[in-house]
Amino acid sequence: MKVAVTGATGHVGHNLVRFLLGKGHHVRAFDIGGFERLPEHEDVEHWKGDVREEDGLVRCFEGVELVFHLAAIISMDGDQGGLIQEVNVGGARTAARAALRAGVRRFVHFSSINAFDTRSVEGEVDEDSPRSGGDELPAYDRTKFQGEQEVRKVIEEGLDAVIVHPTGVIGAADIGPSRAGKGLLDAARGRLPIIVEGGFDWVDVDDVIQGAWLAATKGETGRNYILSGHHASMTDLVTLAAHRSGASGPLVTMPRWLLSSFAGLPTLVGRLRGKEPLFTAESLDNLGTSVRFSNRRAREELGYVPTPIEATVHELVDWFIAQGMVEPKATRAADALLQSEFIRQLQAHPLDGSQAQEVLGVELARMAAADGTIERAERELVSQFASVEIEDLLERPRLTSEQLRELPEGMRESVLMVAMALVWVDEQYTENEQQAIERLRAGLGVPAGRATELERWAREFVVDQLFDAVYADGVMDAEEKKRVEQMATRLDISPDSLARLDTRARKRRGLGA
Numbered sequence: 001m002k003v004a005v006t007g008a009t010g011h012v013g014h015n016l017v018r019f020l021l022g023k024g025h026h027v028r029a030f031d032i033g034g035f036e037r038l039p040e041h042e043d044v045e046h047w048k049g050d051v052r053e054e055d056g057l058v059r060c061f062e063g064v065e066l067v068f069h070l071a072a073i074i075s076m077d078g079d080q081g082g083l084i085q086e087v088n089v090g091g092a093r094t095a096a097r098a099a100l101r102a103g104v105r106r107f108v109h110f111s112s113i114n115a116f117d118t119r120s121v122e123g124e125v126d127e128d129s130p131r132s133g134g135d136e137l138p139a140y141d142r143t144k145f146q147g148e149q150e151v152r153k154v155i156e157e158g159l160d161a162v163i164v165h166p167t168g169v170i171g172a173a174d175i176g177p178s179r180a181g182k183g184l185l186d187a188a189r190g191r192l193p194i195i196v197e198g199g200f201d202w203v204d205v206d207d208v209i210q211g212a213w214l215a216a217t218k219g220e221t222g223r224n225y226i227l228s229g230h231h232a233s234m235t236d237l238v239t240l241a242a243h244r245s246g247a248s249g250p251l252v253t254m255p256r257w258l259l260s261s262f263a264g265l266p267t268l269v270g271r272l273r274g275k276e277p278l279f280t281a282e283s284l285d286n287l288g289t290s291v292r293f294s295n296r297r298a299r300e301e302l303g304y305v306p307t308p309i310e311a312t313v314h315e316l317v318d319w320f321i322a323q324g325m326v327e328p329k330a331t332r333a334a335d336a337l338l339q340s341e342f343i344r345q346l347q348a349h350p351l352d353g354s355q356a357q358e359v360l361g362v363e364l365a366r367m368a369a370a371d372g373t374i375e376r377a378e379r380e381l382v383s384q385f386a387s388v389e390i391e392d393l394l395e396r397p398r399l400t401s402e403q404l405r406e407l408p409e410g411m412r413e414s415v416l417m418v419a420m421a422l423v424w425v426d427e428q429y430t431e432n433e434q435q436a437i438e439r440l441r442a443g444l445g446v447p448a449g450r451a452t453e454l455e456r457w458a459r460e461f462v463v464d465q466l467f468d469a470v471y472a473d474g475v476m477d478a479e480e481k482k483r484v485e486q487m488a489t490r491l492d493i494s495p496d497s498l499a500r501l502d503t504r505a506r507k508r509r510g511l512g513a
Contacts, residue, residue: 002026004061004104006051006095007070009034011178012110012169012208016068017044019209030060031071037175051091057098065105066216069095072110072147074140074179084139085146092147096154096161107151107161108216113201113226114138115145115165118291126294127165127224148224155222162219164212167228167293171205171312172319181316187238188317188326190247191507195234201293202237203229204312207304214302228293229306240310244317245326412444413454420458459491460501467505474511 003020007013008029014037020027021041029038030047038044049056051071061067073087092109099107117130117137132141148163155161174181180202186192211227219225239249298304320326419440441451466487470480488498 001066002028002064004028004030004047004064004067005070006030006057006068006091007072007110009037010070011174011176011181012166012205013070014038014175015173015205016070016209016212019206019213028060028064030057052086052094054094054098054101057095058101061098061102061104064102066108067095067099067104067106068108068110068212068216069099069151070110071095072112072144074112084143088140088143089146089150093150093154096151096159099161100154100157100159105160106216107159108212109148109151109161109163110212111148111163111165111224112140112144113165113167113228113293114141115148117141121291124292124294125226127226127297152222160221162215162221163224164208164215165224165226166208166211167201167203167226169205169208170202170316172316174205174316174319184238184241184313184316185320185325187241187250188245188247188320190242190245192238192242193248193250195238195250197234199231199233199236201228201231202309202312203227204307207306211298211302211304214298214304218302220301223301225298225302225304226293226295227298227304227306228295229312230309231292232309237309237313240313241317244314245321412446413450416441416444416446416451417454417458417461420455421462459493460497463488463491463493463498464501464505467501471505471511 003025005013005016005020005027008017008027009031013029013031017027017029017038021039021043026043026045028045028047029035030049030051032050033048035046035048038046047060049060051057069092071087071091073084096107096109113125115132116125117132117134118125119137120130132145135142151159151161151163168180169178170180170184176182177185183192207229208227211225215223215225235250242249295304295306317326416437420437441448446454463484466484470476470484476484485498487493493501
């Protein structure tokens with residue numbers, strides 16, 4: 001049988017191609033590139049194209065009996081200038097219409113668990129739960145639901161289609177690796193000493209493929225099926241990966257609200273350097289869900305059975321080891337900047353997340369405006385702390401010195417340190433900003449000696465994040481090296497400290513000392 005797979009070079013896609021070849025089918029692999037990930041096989045055709053162009057899809061689907069539509073953009077960082085809408089909604093529409101025009105016998109649309117509005121559900125999500133239709137929801141959630149709606153319109157015109165909703169997909173082979181795979185790879189290398197609280201439902205990539213195949217062969221037209229696995233906390237998940245390779249598990253579990261406060265720096269550095277952020281407000285929000293995802297319909301109607309999560313993680317780490325991506329039984333020193341007395345002190349003084357955001361947002365807006373102008377870098381960083389515009393924050397009343405001093409000591413130091421990082425992230429430090437920092441320090445009641453220590457940590461944190469972004473692709477070119485050195489000079493980082501930060505970043509990336 002001839003089968004077409006869109007998004008064929010992604011994590012699920014390239015594993016699906018291998019699955020289909022194993023069943024003796026001929027595969028047309030459609031994607032924008034990345035075909036080197038696919039096996040060299042006489043029954044694999046490479047079709048390079050854009051999923052938004054219907055005529056090209058029609059040509060690919062001609063003579064095909066079954067289509068698996070996976071092509072989408074998984075975004076935890078907004079709509080990316082409208083691209084998410086175009087691909088996840090427009091692409092779903094054109095793929096479904098192309099399948100109908102080409103006379104495809106069955107069409108399997110890969111939606112996502114994010115198409116369900118988990119924020120409005122208590123307890124358990126099933127196929128009849130509320131959908132992600134609200135404008136206030138993340139772009140990825142909205143577009144996956146809207147894409148599904150477009151497919152349903154074509155079903156009404158005669159397309160025989162079913163829809164599947166995977167949860168968080170992990171497992172071997174993960175050639176990319178995927179976003180989740182990168183985290184587990186870091187854990188297996190012993191480079192993930194700090195993890196965020198919360199958890200999610202994780203499903204084996206092979207289970208997703210088996211579930212999609214069962215939906216294709218047994219599913220009722222127009223029916224949708226949740227392909228979930230097992231819920232696991234982030235701490236438990238990364239500990240499984242670390243212990244499988246002999247590495248140390250995470251040392252610190254940070255509260256989500258605190259990590260959200262610091263999300264601005266890695267997010268901003270990632271955007272400026274064109275790298276995927278380590279975490280975003282949207283990804284942290286996903287980890288905060290307390291609901292569970294029912295796969296009862298898939299079990300009862302399709303015979304779907306998910307793999308135990310321990311087996312999935314162990315197989316993935318074993319695959320990393322076999323590929324030479326992980327050195328087993330080699331626990332690496334992970335002495336990242338955030339492993340400090342400062343962070344441990346913050347954890348000892350928990351504070352309501354909304355109050356923390358309010359304090360940080362207002363104070364940081366003041367810092368950004370201290371020099372009379374608000375730079376783009378400053379605006380993006382402040383946006384990580386509050387959902388309103390910086391100008392609105394400037395209109396809000398500040399806490400009095402008495403109110404500030406009533407905050408836990410760790411929280412007061414947090415505000416000061418992040419404010420320091422903010423005024424340096426745009427690579428400038430004006431006299432007005434310096435005076436504003438000093439006024440904030442006095443208002444917070446942070447001793448001058450302690451402020452000097454916090455200042456050193458904040459300066460190093462900015463450079464540390466830049467190093468981490470630079471080494472994301474495994475190398476530092478001459479231009480990148482010059483920029484890091486210029487930043488270090490502006491922030492008065494000594495050569496010895498710069499060398500230490502360089503070594504630390506390389507170790508975290510598994511690049512050696």
